[in-house]
Amino acid sequence: MINDKLPKIWYGGDYNPEQWGPEVWEEDQRMFKLAGIDVVTINVFSWALNQPEENTYDFNWLDETMDRLHRNGVGVVLATSTAAHPAWMAKRYPDVTRTDFYGRKRTFGGRHNSCPNSPTYRKYSRLIAGKLAERYKDHPALLLWHVSNEYGGYCYCDNCTAEFRVWVQSRYNSIDSVNKAWNTRFWGHTFYDWDEIVLPNGLSEEGEGNVSAFQGISLDYRRFMSDSLLECYIIEAEEIRTHSSNVPITTNLMGNFGQLNYFDWAKHMDIISWDNYPSLTTPVSETAMVHDLMRGLKDGDPFMLMEQTPSQQNWQAYNSLKRPGVMRLWSYQAVARGADTVLFFQMRRSIGACEKFHGAVIEHVGHEQTRVFRECADLGEELMRLGDTLLDARTEAKVAIVYDWENRWAIEMSSGPTVDLQYPSEVHKYYDALFKLGIQADIVSVDADFSKYEIVIAPVMYMVKKGFAQKTESFVSEGGTFVTTFFSGIVNENDLVTVGGYPGELRKLLGIWAEEIDVLPAGQFNQLVMNKPIGKLEGSYPCELLFDLIHAESAEVLAEYGSEFYKGMPALTVNSFGKGQAYYVATSASSEFLQGFLSNLCQDKGVNPLIPNIPAGVEASQRVKEGRSFLFLLNHNADPVTVDIGEVTLEDLLTGETISLNAVLPGRGVMILTEQVHPK
Template identity: 70%
Template sequence: MINEKLPKIWYGGDYNPEQWDADVWAEDIRMFKLAGIDVATLNVFSWALNQPDENTYNLEWLDETIDRLYQNGIYTCLATSTGAHPAWMAKRYPDILRVDAQGRKRRFGGRHNSCPNSPTYRLYAPRMAAKLAERYKDHPGVLIWHVSNEFGGYCYCDNCAAGFRTWLQDRYGTLDALNKAWNTRFWSHHFYDWEEIVPPNELSEEWGGGRTNFQGISLDYRRFMSDSLLECYKLEYDEIKKHTPHLPVTTNLMGTYPELDYFKWAKHLDVISWDNYPSLDTPVSYTAMVHDLMRGLKQGQPFMLMEQTPSQQNWQPYNSLKRPGVMRLWSYQAVARGADTVMFFQLRRSVGACEKFHGAVIEHAGHEHTRVFRECAALGKELQKLSDRILDARVQAKVAIVFDWENRWGIDLSSGPTVALDYVKEVHKYYDALFKLNIQVDMVGVEQDLSGYDIVIAPVLYMVKDGYAQKLEAFVQTGGTFLTTFFSGIVNEADLVTLGGYPGELRELLGIWAEEIDALLPEQRNQLVMKQPFKSGQQAYECGMLCDLIHLEGAEAVAEYGMDFYKGMPAVTKHAYGKGTAWYVATSPEPAFLTDLMNELCAEKGIQPVVKPTDGLEVSSRTKSGETIHFLLNHRAEPVTAELDGNAYMDMLSEQTVAGSVEVPARGVVLLASSQA
């Protein structure tokens, strides 16, 4: 568990008492108790309050707040306050201010506004963390450390340019190696001195929000920026651990946020935490996928839901309310997929500035007689009741989907073949097909051990890193099923094409050769014509976006293209390799094909759902001490009947035994526990 001081599912969220007068604090405590709040995240954006100048620290207000909460049974998730630097710091030390991609030096304002390679930031941020850790190292109310807040944002200043050159020297060693990796004989870019290298921004290599002339340069700058921000986190982490080695340290991630390589970051977080803010129209399978991704960052370890809104956001174009029951439903979705906390931003609505219309447990009305508060209080009671059996339970999956941030950067930076290719969307298409079948999935990185899985899916594996093809070959040789797609096996880690024909290093495993890639216009479609329909499928399906023109080199054609000059060429193949099978989907098919394909692959491996697939009904399971809890989540506005397998289960909320089927209320939740082993 995260911290044995509080052995339950933590329930709480961000709390900013410094924004309020003292007469409000007692009312906060009263309402927190009514709602079952037992953890408050403090000090997220209080740097200016805490440190009015270089040498003065005013932390008495924080002493009083932590003590007041603890005396009332509420623990603290203590942030380091470094998510936004003070105005005095920006005025006196302008090196802390970022330079944007257009080369403009920022002024003070906003947040996430510090250059990660600023000497000033790297001096004062870890110093603040050290002051806090030394001060609260023995406080019984502090559960966990929260470094900064939602790290992100690139900088292109002179300090970053110098840091980039040093980073490159460490990575490549020599200019000859760098020039080869970047293919700098293209467009007369050969570098003879490290000082000739500048950041790739809109004054040099990039334009249009990320398009680039040199993918290798831009790819390395993204690696460098992710590493630079990670170094800032680690500076604070190290200072905290000097004083409180017994307390876990985290920072809140942002799901599929594009700028940081979270698999690399995860190695330095004691527990993963993340902020979940779907829109009203976000597919529920997408949110489920991101929960699974956050769980996968540390190989299945339970994570923290650090932020969600109890009602609505303030920053989306259309900030819809969560309909009655949806806050509870989406909270259980997080728990079902591995969360051991349910926490909100925010506990009390701000009175001013841009977050004053962001939802909160305590609304501007200031009392408990609101729909939102009643729902939060009811959920708090349920979580208290269920915590012992859910806490630290693990999700068990036999299917894995590979997700890799560097592969994503490479695709995003690619100068072709189509602007329509979105890596995250393609990954989600495969996840969504399994989600509809109620098949549990682990989202894994390229370093993950694959031996525990029956099926591994790596959509659009454009970049094949050193040794990864051999890892996949070993997985299939021992009986695994592997599937990848169009635009895979194209480049190495430097974004240099693997010569000899696509899919490069994957060619032997897949038993195919891809000669050309056709990019279809948005209105264009082709067909997948099945050689033999799947058991649950149809004869033909629609496909589009990209179509690889492939030749068989040992693989078997499962489907062929139905149109254009490459009609009759293989479009879906499978290849017997050792004891296993490698599949290739050479285009982007319609959802029905992926659902039928995933159903076929899972059936071959004997992977079956506990609950028969039903539209709008999500199913996820967690196991602990021989007991498996199945979460049935109804995302529809009317009740649905869930058809179970042949076993009997205990409904954990009603405490009734159920078998055969169970009704799940509209936007409701049913938790079914198996018998103890």
């Protein structure tokens, strides 16, 4: 449980009372009660208000806010306010602002404009975090500490240059090891002294869009920046813990955000929280996948939905409204996938600056007679009735998909083979196939324990880190099923090619070797032709993007390419290894193929769908608590759908109705089905 002071699914979100006055505060409290709001996040961007001068702190407004919220029965997620430094700090200490990709020094303005390696920023962020923790550690409204906000963005200043050299020296110990790891004899880049190392940016090795002449240097800079920003979080978190050791600490992540290695961050967070902002056209399976990724950061622990909009964003190209019922539907999607909170940005719409058109529970009109507020109030009432029933329930999956941020960085910076290769998209293809089959999956790191899964899928595992091949061999030899794809086993963790034939360290496990990789432009296809029907797979399927030209060694060929000069070469193989099997999909296959392929694998391993023959547009997910299962059915269609739940009788937690055989889900409807509990 996040905090047992409020044993229910928390409901509320970001609140900025400092932007308003007393007459609005009282109205806010009235509206919060109507909507069932019981938790708000405050103080996210209030550093300048809290510390108007270098040696002056003023928390009077925050004292009043904390007390007022507590009197009205609202708990507080208290942020440290360090997401935007005060103007006086930038004026007095220029090192605090960032230097951009092209070497231009930033002035005061925006947010995320603090250099993570600025001694000034680190000093004053630690100080204010400590003062807040010391002041409010025993406040009855306090539920959770929230450090900074949505960490991200890189800096290229002199402080970062100096610290990067220290980081590199610590990682490699000697300049000779650096030269070897970065392959610096290419283009005559050999370094003879640490101070010859410069940052990879628009003035040196990189161009716009993750283009790098030296991927090894650029890869390490991304690791360094992720570590630098993480150190800023740790500095504040450790300072908080010296005063407030019994209140959990988090910061809000951003799903599969590309700049930070969240698996590293998760080790230092008490609970994962994240901000979910899909667009009108985002596939629902993509949102589900990111929820599962956030759950996977801490080995399946429940997480927090820290932000979502009740209606619309303001920063996308097309900021569509959430259609009636969608806010509730997507809120329950988060809960179905492991969230124990439903929180919004924001409580009341700002009247000025860049977020005045970002949705809010309380709209500019200022009263409760809006569609959005009514939907929020209805959801608040439902969550109140659910109480603690779902809290701490976990998800049980027998299939895992491996996701690795460093592998993603390396793929994105690779100079070839195609600009269209997007790691998250290829991972999503496999997740989407399982989603449509109604089969639950965990998203895990390369360091995860594979032994608890029947099937492990590692799409486009371009970078094979030390120990990964051996761990995977052990998993398969003990009876597991492993699947990987084209463009896998190419390089080590320094982005240096493993010679001797692709897929490098995975060659023994997969029983194949690849000599070339073909590319076709977008819209052009080859065919993946089955040698014989296998379960639900038969005939020919389109494939695209990349095409590994592979040779079978110990592997059995299950499908071949249907055209091009490599027609008849293997496109799908399986290799028996110990008690298990390892599959290689040599190209980017169609959704139809992947559904048939993964359905066969799951059937062979006894991994059953939550709902057989699940209708299109319906999502199934399950959480389990103390032996009691909760089956979520979510209808993402605008029209009603009938779902065959089998010969069981279950209760819908949301309505109390008894459901058997066929569950009729309204358009955008939700059911949470569980065994009926009869009072003793």
